Amino acid sequence: MIKLHDLYFKPFISEQEIDAAVQKMVDAIALELGDEIPVFIGVLNGSFMLVSDFVKKYPKPCEVTFIKLASYEGVKSTEDIQRLIGLTQDLTGRTVVILEDIIDSGNTLEEVHRIFKNENVKQLLIATLFYKPEAYNKDFKIHYVGMEIPNKFIVGYGLDYDGLGRDLPDVYQLKTTQHMTNLVLFGPPGAGKGTQANFLKEKYDLVHISTGDVFRYNIKNETALGMLAKSFMDKGELVPDQVTIDMLNKEVEKNADAKGFIFDGFPRTNAQAKALDELMDSKDSQINAMVALEVDDEVLVQRLLERGKTSGRSDDADEGIIRNRIKEYYTKTAILKEFYSDQNKYFGVDGVGSVEDITVRLSAVIDKL
Ligand code: IMP
Ligand code: MG
Numbered sequence: 001m002i003k004l005h006d007l008y009f010k011p012f013i014s015e016q017e018i019d020a021a022v023q024k025m026v027d028a029i030a031l032e033l034g035d036e037i038p039v040f041i042g043v044l045n046g047s048f049m050l051v052s053d054f055v056k057k058y059p060k061p062c063e064v065t066f067i068k069l070a071s072y073e074g075v076k077s078t079e080d081i082q083r084l085i086g087l088t089q090d091l092t093g094r095t096v097v098i099l100e101d102i103i104d105s106g107n108t109l110e111e112v113h114r115i116f117k118n119e120n121v122k123q124l125l126i127a128t129l130f131y132k133p134e135a136y137n138k139d140f141k142i143h144y145v146g147m148e149i150p151n152k153f154i155v156g157y158g159l160d161y162d163g164l165g166r167d168l169p170d171v172y173q174l175k176t177t178q179h180m181t182n183l184v185l186f187g188p189p190g191a192g193k194g195t196q197a198n199f200l201k202e203k204y205d206l207v208h209i210s211t212g213d214v215f216r217y218n219i220k221n222e223t224a225l226g227m228l229a230k231s232f233m234d235k236g237e238l239v240p241d242q243v244t245i246d247m248l249n250k251e252v253e254k255n256a257d258a259k260g261f262i263f264d265g266f267p268r269t270n271a272q273a274k275a276l277d278e279l280m281d282s283k284d285s286q287i288n289a290m291v292a293l294e295v296d297d298e299v300l301v302q303r304l305l306e307r308g309k310t311s312g313r314s315d316d317a318d319e320g321i322i323r324n325r326i327k328e329y330y331t332k333t334a335i336l337k338e339f340y341s342d343q344n345k346y347f348g349v350d351g352v353g354s355v356e357d358i359t360v361r362l363s364a365v366i367d368k369l
Contacts (some may be wrong), residue, residue, distance in 0.1 A: 004164040007075075008179050009172035010284060013147070014132055018157055018171065019127070023147035024049065025127055026057040028144055029097060037061050038095045043108065044068035044085070045166065046101035050129050053268055054099060065089065067115065069108055074162055075153040075174065077104050077135075081111040093119045100128040101158045113140060130154070130171075152176075164316035168329030173285040181206065181260035181369055182280060184267065184340070187293035188329040189322070190300040190307070191351045192358065196293065199359050204366060207258045209251050211244065211265035220249055225250070238284055245275045252283060263287075267331055273339045288369045291362060292333065292341035293351030297326055 002009050029038075035338075037060075042051035044066050055064050068085035071078055079143035096119075098112055109126065116124050134151040153174040154166030165172070183206060187193040202210045219357030225247050229239045244266065254263065267273040280286050295303075301322050308316030315321050340346040347365045351358055 001175070002165075002168075003179075004161045007161060008175045009161075009165075010175050011169040011170060012154060012173035013149075013157075015169045017147075018169075019053070021129060022053050023057055025144050025146050026054060026059070026131070029125070029127060030059050033060075033095060033097075035060065036095055037062045037063065038097050039091060040099050042066045042099045043101070043112065045070075046158045046160070047099050050101050051167070067112075069111055071108050071111075077107060079107055081107055083111065083115070087115060087119070091345075093122050095123050095125070096121045097125045097127055100126070102130040102132070103128040103142060104132050104135045105139065109140050109142075111137055116367070119267060120250050120313050124344075129157075130159075134308050166349050177256075177284045180232060180258065180285050180286050180288075181366060182263070182285060183260070183366070184263045184276075184287055184290040184336075185292075186290060186333055186336070188295060188300055189325050190304040191293040191295045192355070193264065193293060194359060195355055196362060197264055199355075200262055200366070202364060203363065205250075205259040205358075206262050207255045207260070208262045209248060209266075210262060211248070211263070214245075214251055222264075241269075241272050241275050243277055244272070246257045247303060248276070249279055252279070260288075267336060270335055270339055273336055287340075287345065289365065290336065290346050291347050291349060291365060292337065293358070294348045295351040299352055300326055 025264045040051065040062055042054060045196060051064060053094045055062060066085065067087060070082045070084055086109040103109055119289065125143045127141065127338060128142060129146040130149050131142060131145045132151045148360045151194055154171050155161050156164050156168035183192060185197055197208050200206060215229060219230050227244050232239045248266065267276050275285060302318060304316050337346055349365060
């Protein structure tokens with residue numbers, strides 16, 4: 001992943017694939033033109049890299065020149081094309097091949113045709129390395145296309161975002177989701193997960209997704225996924241991971257503008273952790289960290305027994321039950337600790353101390369992500 005100005009881009013087309021596409025264009029054009037000496041005209045700025053690679057591969061004599069047009073602002077094509085450098089030589093009777101880096105709306109191409117209207121060339125051929133069929137809204141024939149691409153903004157290999165990215169040998173695509181901080185929050189019962197989740201949510205503008213809450217919400221509101229989940233629960237079966245993932249997906253999509261998510265109560269198994277990675281990947285995002293609050297067993301037991309005195313929760317009153325819950329937590333999370341450690345994403349945070357102390361420790365981890 002790379003960042004240019006304020007935006008994030010992900011790898012899209014490799015140098016090798018570009019090279020193959022350029023070669024394909026060279027072969028097709030050389031075959032058609034035979035011994036005729038063409039004038040290749042690059043459209044600056046974007047086409048400089050293509051033109052250089054293209055003419056190096058071109059097997060026969062040729063001429064090369066440039067025109068310079070400008071149309072793009074940021075990540076949007078504009079109608080208003082500026083002619084910065086026009087034709088500087090007489091092209092009467094010549095075969096001209098326009099070499100474009102990319103054809104998007106076709107506005108630039110329209111301007112090219114305007115430039116050539118009174119030039120009396122023998123023929124005007126249009127070749128473009130990248131072509132976005134969904135964005136193109138003109139009728140001009142495009143004779144050679146290196147690669148058709150979806151209607152997404154790209155950078156690299158001559159193409160820029162506000163001046164940056166032209167120098168990259170590979171092509172990158174604008175990420176549909178911008179940078180997010182996604183956390184998997186863990187902590188044994190009594191570690192203060194809820195308190196800290198609330199704080200992190202505020203401080204980092206994150207959305208807290210508690211799997212338990214998501215389940216209760218879907219079942220209570222009788223959503224399709226809620227009913228499906230319930231049908232398994234009624235039979236005494238485990239809800240398949242895919243159902244849970246689908247519910248989480250809905251929550252993520254509901255909050256498409258979020259700066260990130262705190263996942264709480266999920267994943268619990270290796271398979272779930274993998275499924276969550278896939279979900280985030282499908283959103284052009286990722287889990288950045290598993291943050292686990294670490295608290296000594298004896299401290300937990302004392303805290304929970306204290307809580308039991310006032311909360312009335314029966315499972316907080318019995319020391320045996322408490323110790324079992326803690327043990328179960330460690331057995332289950334050990335696998336996940338390993339899963340995220342392998343990706344260098346596990347962060348244990350000392351969960352003993354005042355609420356403020358712990359939030360400072362958590363912030364130190366998150367600020368570095
Ligand atoms: P059109 O006039 O909309 O066809 O766009 C042509 C020009 O817009 C290209 O020559 C590029 O300079 C720029 N452009 C179009 N799409 C992209 C893109 O995805 N990334 C970077 N520049 C682009
Ligand atoms: Mg261009």
